[in-house]
Amino acid sequence: MKKQSIALDIPPPAPPFEGFTEHTFKFLHGLKKNNNKEWFEAHRAEYEKYLREPSKRLVDAMAEHIDDHKLPLVSDQKKSLFRINRDIRFSADKSPYKTHIGIVFPLRDLGVDEWTGMYLGMEPAAGSGMSIFIGGGAHEPSSPYLKKIREHIAKDHTKLRKLLADKQFLKEFPKGLEGPSLTRPPKGYDEDHPAIDLLKMKSFGFGYELKKEDLMKPKLPELLTKKIVAGMDVLKFFKG
Numbered sequence: 001m002k003k004q005s006i007a008l009d010i011p012p013p014a015p016p017f018e019g020f021t022e023h024t025f026k027f028l029h030g031l032k033k034n035n036n037k038e039w040f041e042a043h044r045a046e047y048e049k050y051l052r053e054p055s056k057r058l059v060d061a062m063a064e065h066i067d068d069h070k071l072p073l074v075s076d077q078k079k080s081l082f083r084i085n086r087d088i089r090f091s092a093d094k095s096p097y098k099t100h101i102g103i104v105f106p107l108r109d110l111g112v113d114e115w116t117g118m119y120l121g122m123e124p125a126a127g128s129g130m131s132i133f134i135g136g137g138a139h140e141p142s143s144p145y146l147k148k149i150r151e152h153i154a155k156d157h158t159k160l161r162k163l164l165a166d167k168q169f170l171k172e173f174p175k176g177l178e179g180p181s182l183t184r185p186p187k188g189y190d191e192d193h194p195a196i197d198l199l200k201m202k203s204f205g206f207g208y209e210l211k212k213e214d215l216m217k218p219k220l221p222e223l224l225t226k227k228i229v230a231g232m233d234v235l236k237f238f239k240g
Contacts, residue, residue: 014057014060015057016057016061016218017054017057017058017060017061017218017220017221018054018057018218019054019215019216019217019218019220020050020051020054020215020216021050021054021216022216023046023049023050024050024051024054024215025124025128025130025212027043027046027047027050027051028051028099028101028122028123028124028130029124029128030043031043031097031099032099032124035095035096035097035099036096037096040096040097047084051101052081055081055101055103056077056081058103058220058221059075059076059077059080059081059103060075060077061221062075062080062105062221062224062225063075063076064221065221065222065224065225066105066225066228069225069229071228071229071232072107072108072109072236073105073106073107073108073117073118073228074105074106074107074108074117075105079104079106080103080104080105081103082098082101082102082103082104083098084097084098084101085097085098086098099123099124100121100122100123101121101122101123102119102120102121103119103120103121104117104118104119104120105117105118105119105228107235107236107239110239111145113142113144113145114141114142114145114148114239115138115139115141115145116136116137116138116235116238116239117136117235118134118135118136118224118227118228118231118235119133119134119135119136119139120132120133120134120224121133121134121135122215129212130212130215131209132209132210132211132212132214132215133207133208133209133210134207134208134210134224134227135173135205135206135207135208136205136206136207136228136231136234136235137177137179137203137204137205137206137234137235137238138203138204138205138238139203139204139205140202140203141203141204146202148240149204149238149240150186150189150199152237152238152240153195153198153199154189154193154195154199156237157194157195157198159237160195160198160234160237161195163233163234163237164176164177164234166233168230169206169230169231169233169234171230172208172226172227172230172231173206173207173208173227173230173231174208175206175207176206177198177201177204177205177206177234178205178206178207179201179202179203179204179205180201180202180203181197181200181201181202182200182201182202183200184200185199185200186199186200204238206231206234208227210223
């Protein structure tokens with residue numbers, strides 16, 4: 001009796017990330033100069049091919065790296081990719097599209113209105129240049145989350161300072177922790193608190209400026225993963 005072969009419905013592997021291209025940056029510069037629906041629709045194919053598709057492939061590649069390193073981050077096309085359409089309902093700026101493109105890798109299991117994670121951003125700069133940034137932290141946390149972070153800092157600021165002084169962290173993020181601060185101590189804390197500089201902060205971030213060439217390399221996921229690994233303990237601290 002012949003054995004019957006069973007056809008398994010296995011999806012094909014996702015296309016590999018091969019890097020962004022000069023076409024990506026050209027599209028973003030064009031959109032910045034022509035931020036209107038007519039121009040965008042005329043160049044939608046370029047958006048899909050040179051920005052949206054490589055972004056999807058990068059997210060898929062990062063999902064593998066995050067899994068390999070057992071990092072508690074999310075890399076998912078639905079959660080990691082920003083919509084290019086701006087919400088203009090309550091904005092004086094009625095430009096319909098974002099030119100600051102972001103890809104996010106949030107920590108898992110955060111509470112409602114909490115956000116801590118890593119972020120890759122790119123936007124057109126002067127001339128034909130690009131401003132490209134990889135960073136992380138708790139960006140503009142909501143009031144309840146900010147209160148939670150401050151309570152954690154007040155109780156364990158020595159641990160946070162140790163994490164921020166770590167050689168690997170400073171190697172990847174030489175500027176350390178940055179963010180806007182209050183001029184006076186937040187409610188419930190005294191000026192002479194040993195961590196008052198940290199407690200005054202309203203947003204907590206660390207980052208590193210990348211070059212266009214970094215985004216154009218197939219090994220960008222490896223570079224981002226190296227940065228993420230160096231910042232993970234700081235991210236975990238802000239999660240509490």
